Amino acid sequence: DARVTQTPRHKVTEMGQEVTMRCQPILGHNTVFWYRQTMMQGLELLAYFRNRAPLDDSGMPKDRFSAEMPDATLATLKIQPSEPRDSAVYFCASGPLGSGVNEKLFFGSGTQLSVL
């Protein structure tokens, strides 16, 4: 089965360090999303790409977060510098072209980030 692949699965780092999370969307999917999941805030949309172009990154703290899609097979989410409040599970999701029967997202297994 095709799946969204995220690396690393777990990351422990110290405050102030740079963190890079990677996502390989399902081949042929043209929309990619980054979500963050915490107990307090639930699932929050951080960034949204369509055909590799950022459509919306208003959910990200701009001073420290950045999201890019250098090519159709790779999406990255960077945090620099990281802070303890960034500790969360970060999910990447992708979706295919079209609507109706294609109207669903496929999620990766997430990157669990702990910033000490």
Next chain:
Amino acid sequence: AQSVAQPEDQVKVAEGNPLTVKCTYSVSGNPYLFWYVQYPNRGLQFLLKYITGDNLVKGSYGFEAEFNKSQTSFHLKKPSALVSDSALYFCAVRDRPGRRALTFGSGTRLQVQP
């Protein structure tokens, strides 16, 4: 803004009994509504969606959901619960018309007891 609410943090049912997980929505325009399930240490998995058409939507693993426009609800149901259905369930709505991004509810933890 489009939003969904899940009024119950947790639902407990006995195996074999019917289950309902509640969701209400607030949207402008036509609602695009979804249910996703999350098992421990996994990403969310799509269960079903309502875009248009029949108010009773059938999805994966025997789940179904009933769209009720007058009550602005989209409750998830299953006639006979399994222990393996125990998971975190999220209701979601398209965050804005014309966009694929979703706004999720706070989630409901379903516990099916043997």
